Amino acid sequence: MAYELAPLPYDYAALEPFIDTETMKIHHGKHHQAYVNNLNAALANYPELAAKSVDDLVRDLAQVPEEIKGAVRNNGGGHANHTAFWKLMGPVSAPGIGGHPSGAIASQISADFGDFDAFKKTFNETTAKQFGSGWGWLVFTGGKLKVISTPNQESPLTQGLYPILFNDVWEHAYYLKYQNRRPDYLVAWWNVINWAEVNRRFAIAKG
Ligand code: MN
Secondary structure, eight states, rough: OOOOOOSSOOOOOTTTTSSHHHHHHHHHIIIEEEEEEEHHHTTTTOHHHTTOOOHHHHHHHHGOOOHHHHHIIIIHHHHHHHHHHHHBBOTTTTTTTTTSHHHHHHHHHHHHHHHHHHHHHHHHHHHSSSSSSEEEEEETTTTEEEEEETTOOOOOOGGGGOOHHHEEEEEGHHHHHHOOOOOHHHHHGGGBBHHHHHHHHHHHHHH
């Protein structure tokens, strides 16, 4: 069973003005589609691997044969990361999008970072400093929230961590609107966070 690109769960224009329509069309329809296509090509002769969920595939990267491990790290990671990323955001006009966190994640952020602004600063600084292409991630480890970053499409799943909140800082995610101003994109992005989805992921991360 080949992997497939799911439709974006909202309109391409839904994240305006923070993330522009053209960026969303290219990011979802071209970049994410390419990860899916390349992953399917890499796994063409490995039906037992292609039968896994993409998250399990990336989680079990150590079990992937050497000859396709790089392709799976890049394209399996790309498919897994983007599939989760679209759901982590929502239409700016919808309730519960942007603004301050609610629920269990709000309390945990206060406990581990002091307050929401301090957390955003840590997340944005760590993510802004990721050299070249990559992602910034909020994970839960050792009973605490922690911010990390990874290069390229490497997922925390491969490290045994379940990502809760994360942002894509490949230039394809922001260059049309923000050009070289990655920090401006990072600041704007908080306006499109779907906090219900963050809380859903936090509950899974806590186990
Ligand atoms: Mn991307």
